[in-house]
């Protein structure tokens with residue numbers, strides 16, 4: 449890497465390094481590969497999740513620019529929104545969240561508990577809108593208000609997935625490289641949920657820098673393989689340019705078979721994965737992202753597609769979203 453990560457503005461938000469742990473009871477239950485988990489659900493910012501890593505770089509840059517207001521966008525139960533709200537509180541910034549109803553779920557539990565409850569508790573202003581067109585309109589209004597009031601606002605896209613945000617996952621790959629050097633298995637395959645692609649792109653650029661030779665299995669949770677490939681392909685060149693990075697990115701396989709009916713709608717395999725991890729390992733996944741990524745891993749271990757060696761599940765957080773699905777989970781899982 450011609451340009452080291454230390455070169456970029458950064459503010460400390462996450463508890464790092466996150467633990468890397470074996471999952472012996474899950475591995476035994478599936479009877480195949482040794483399965484390990486990278487615990488980015490434990491990054492510690494309003495309980496944790498992958499956005500803490502991205503926000504360290506995004507808000508580091510924002511603070512350097514003299515920003516006093518951070519605005520971002522996400523679905524109603526966005527984990528990114530919750531972690532942005534927490535980071536803003538910690539840094540003394542005003543936080544405005546624009547939350548389009550992109551998931552076919554409604555009702556008091558979905559709209560008031562889980563991440564939404566935490567967003568409010570963390571002091572963010574919530575602007576729930578109906579669709580993408582209303583997002584643009586709401587952003588225009590918030591930016592005009594900020595200007596009129598003499599505030600300096602920054603808008604972060606959904607998931608914080610700019611090349612600056614993705615630096616958080618370049619750093620994460622380097623962190624895993626150190627854990628491998630310290631004796632952990634050199635995982636040949638790693639499963640990770642893909643929403644807005646910043647996590648995947650960061651890992652894909654960071655892994656070769658860490659001399660970690662891996663196939664990244666990007667499990668699609670927000671659309672089909674074509675959409676996620678296009679999003680990632682759009683992020684990789686600016687991210688590599690930012691780092692003056694000449695190495696090839698890691699190999700990526702996009703796995704589109706575990707999306708179910710769409711973003712935010714758990715499939716049967718999602719619920720099986722959530723329950724299996726909870727009951728074998730006391731490990732909480734979520735019904736939107738990690739449940740789907742783990743469903744893909746489970747399928748691949750059962751069918752032999754995961755190969756022979758140890759496989760890594762990159763836990764990106766999100767279990768706060770479980771509460772928003774209370775009735776659905778109770779009914780589907782007979783809880």
Ligand SMILES: Cc1ncc(COP(=O)(O)O)c(C=O)c1O
Pocket residue numbers: 497498526527528607609641642643644645646647648734737738764765766767
């Ligand atoms: C829990 C969780 N996992 C995975 C992701 C996907 O990360 P990315 O948007 O960087 O692809 C997100 C956010 O979008 C998330 O909240």
